[in-house]
Every structure is written in structure tokens, then in C-alpha cells.
Amino acid sequence: MAxxxxxxxxxxxxxxxxxxxxxxxxAVAVVVAGxxxxxxxxxxxxxxxxxxxxxxxxxxxxxxxxxxxPLEEVRPDANDQALIQILDPSGAVIAASPELAGVPPITxxxxxxxxxxxxxxxxxxxxxxxxxxxxxxxxTRGGDRIVVVAQSRRPINESVELVTRSLLVGMPLLVLVVGxxxxxxxxxxxxxxxxxxxxxxxxxxxxxxxxxxxxAARDEVAALAETMNGMLDRLESAADAQRRFVADASHxxxxxxxxxxxxxxLLSAADSAHRTQLRRMQGEAQRLGRLVGDLLLxxxxxxxxxxxxxxxxDLDDIAYRERERLAAQHPxxxxxxxxxxxxxxxxxxxxxxAVRNLVDNAARHARSRxxxxxRAAAGSAYLLVADDGPGYPRRSGNGSSxxxxxxxxxxxxxxxxxxxxxxxxxxx
Numbered sequence: 001m002a003x004x005x006x007x008x009x010x011x012x013x014x015x016x017x018x019x020x021x022x023x024x025x026x027a028v029a030v031v032v033a034g035x036x037x038x039x040x041x042x043x044x045x046x047x048x049x050x051x052x053x054x055x056x057x058x059x060x061x062x063x064x065x066x067x068x069x070p071l072e073e074v075r076p077d078a079n080d081q082a083l084i085q086i087l088d089p090s091g092a093v094i095a096a097s098p099e100l101a102g103v104p105p106i107t108x109x110x111x112x113x114x115x116x117x118x119x120x121x122x123x124x125x126x127x128x129x130x131x132x133x134x135x136x137x138x139x140t141r142g143g144d145r146i147v148v149v150a151q152s153r154r155p156i157n158e159s160v161e162l163v164t165r166s167l168l169v170g171m172p173l174l175v176l177v178v179g180x181x182x183x184x185x186x187x188x189x190x191x192x193x194x195x196x197x198x199x200x201x202x203x204x205x206x207x208x209x210x211x212x213x214x215x216a217a218r219d220e221v222a223a224l225a226e227t228m229n230g231m232l233d234r235l236e237s238a239a240d241a242q243r244r245f246v247a248d249a250s251h252x253x254x255x256x257x258x259x260x261x262x263x264x265x266l267l268s269a270a271d272s273a274h275r276t277q278l279r280r281m282q283g284e285a286q287r288l289g290r291l292v293g294d295l296l297l298x299x300x301x302x303x304x305x306x307x308x309x310x311x312x313x314d315l316d317d318i319a320y321r322e323r324e325r326l327a328a329q330h331p332x333x334x335x336x337x338x339x340x341x342x343x344x345x346x347x348x349x350x351x352x353x354a355v356r357n358l359v360d361n362a363a364r365h366a367r368s369r370x371x372x373x374x375r376a377a378a379g380s381a382y383l384l385v386a387d388d389g390p391g392y393p394r395r396s397g398n399g400s401s402x403x404x405x406x407x408x409x410x411x412x413x414x415x416x417x418x419x420x421x422x423x424x425x426x427x428x
Contacts, residue, residue, distance in 0.1 A: 018186045023179035030174060034167040041163055045156040046132070050118060053134040053151045056082055057116070060147045061138040070147070071095055081152035083123070083131075089144050099125050106150060109135035113144055120153070129154045192221045196228065208236035250296040257292060261285045283329070308347040315342045315381055318352055319374045322359045326370060330363050339374040342381045358385045365389035 060070035366387035
């Protein structure tokens, strides 16, 4: 059962599965209805033939009772295909239709007067077409007689065959029409669902204010759309509350952090005995300040997106400042620099932040040496920061970890590059 369910679920989408299911149901219903219809038509036509044979037998019996010639009274038309024999009780043929001249009795039935019997069989003058044969006993002044009326079943068989052929042609067309109509109508019904899906696919964390379209029809799809919009309302409220909390917490932390940093600076100037510990605390306070700044940046980015203010920036000046800062903060490290004059188009604040993060990462993992390289080549500007730390498992020959950032541009000038890319194989 589970395998069949998985097979069915893999068979196309909802439209195709609905169309196939509707076509299968209609096909089964039409086949059953067709069989019932053919059987009913056959039974009705047979009853009509029996009724016609009984009417002719009654006419022949009335003629016999009146002493008249029954064949003169009962004259079947050319399309009736009715044959008549008059027998005596011994089975001898007294009179017969021209088609049965010289033919022995076509039935072995010998009903008594007032009795009537039906049977179905072929007769010698027919070409394999069965006949419905009615035998009726009649009492006359000249003795008992048996009226035999044979009605051909060919009209019945031809009518049933015509109906069967019509059903065989019409049923597949009906099933096809139902399947196509179901496919089209289900597709139209699923259009609002597809619109909802496309809209949800475009919603990100920065545009939680967007909502999915609600169909005009008050049906299950509309209820789904309203439920999803309610969920988006809750997500937007939660995201707004989170952003407000991060922004408020960052703002609230700035004042005590500034007080702590000022106090540490005063203590460091006044207390030379614990200068090492105070310097370490100053570094941690600065690190905490940078974390608070990053939180504020993330809150602004989540709320308004990251807006870059591009200007011409001297990358070499940023590299020189970072080299001096690194040498002052980490006197135990040897800072080497090979810096060429390079100008790029970038957001000054974000570029300084990226370079500082890369330099701090190298300083954090370096053993004794950090190298800063700024150069321009082939329309691109490159910033390389390398350290002699352990790095990632993929290492250079001397075991150093390196990080690099570069700007690329289609312009031939190496000092006016565009774009931004970073690579840092070292640990972060």
C-alpha cells in the first residue's frame, strides 16, 4: 500500500493526478452503465419481438376458430421477417408461409389448447440467424391445431451491435473529455495556490511586510492565504521585536562601555604596577565595543538593508593605519608591509571594517609575524594579509595561513578598481 501511494504521488502534479483519477472513475462508471444499457436494450427488444409474435399468433388463432385461412389473415410485411406454420397434434404441417413450404415442423413443442410456449433456435431456412418461436395450442371446429410463429432475432442483434459500437466509440471520447476538462478546471482552481507559492518564494527576512494574495472566492484556498498572512504577521512582529531589542541593547551598552573605557584609561595612567592587566582589560573593552557596533550594524542592515556609499578610497592609507594600529596593540608581533599606492571605489566605512577584521584575524592566530601587502595588477587591486599561524589543514610550504581581499574591474587602470572579494584560508 505504501509503495502504491509513493508511486501515485510521483505521478505528476495535482492536476494530472486529479485528471487521471476523474478519467478512471468515469471510465469505470461508463463501462458499467454501458453493460447495463446493452443488457436492458437486448431484453426490451426481445420483449417487443415476443409481443409481435404473440399478436400474430392471436390473429392466426382467431382465423382458425372462424374457419378462415390464417395465412390470409396474417400477412407479415417484408421487413417483419415473421414465418407461420399450422400443425395438427401429430406434428403434420397443415399450412405454412411460402418460405417454409416443404419444410418439416420448425419446433418440437406441442402445447395443448390455450397454452403458449417460447423458444429460441435456428430454422432450416435461416442463415444462422436465431429465431424466437412461439407455439400456441388452438381448439377449432375441425380439431386442435398448433399455431407456430417464428420472429427473426436479426433486428435485435443489429440494434444491439449498433448500440455497442456507439458506446465503444463514445466512451473513450467521454473519458478523454472528462480528463481534459478536469485537468483544465483543476489548473484554474490551483492558480491562486501557484500565486501564493510564487509570492512566498520572494519573501525574505527583509520584506516580511509582504503578504500573499487572497482569492476573492471564500474557499479553502482563501483560508490558506489568510492563514499564511497571519503567520507572516506573527513573523514580522517577532522580527521587529528582535531588531528593536538588539538596537536598544546596543545603544544601552554603549554608555557603560564608554565609562569603562575612560575609567581604564585613567587607571592605566595612574597605576603603573598593574599596567599589564589594565592593558588587557582595555583590549577586552575595545573588543566588546566592536561587538556592540557590529550588533548595531546588523540591526540597521536587517531593518533598512546595507546601503553602500561609494567614494574613491586610498587603500594604501587604510593599510598604513592598520599596520600602525597592529604594531601598537601587538608589540610582540613583527609587522611587515609592502604597500603600493592604490585607489579603489568603495564604501570607506565598510572597507575599513573589512580590512580591520582581516588584520585582527591574522593577529589573533599569528605566532610572531604578520605581513600586509597592497598592490595593483591588471585592473584589480589586491590586499594580502598573511600570518605564520597554523591556518587550515590546507597549508603553504612554511605552514603559514594567509588571507587576501581584492577588487576587480574591467577598466585597464590598476588604480581605479571596482567590486569586492575576500579569501581567508586562515582560521576565523
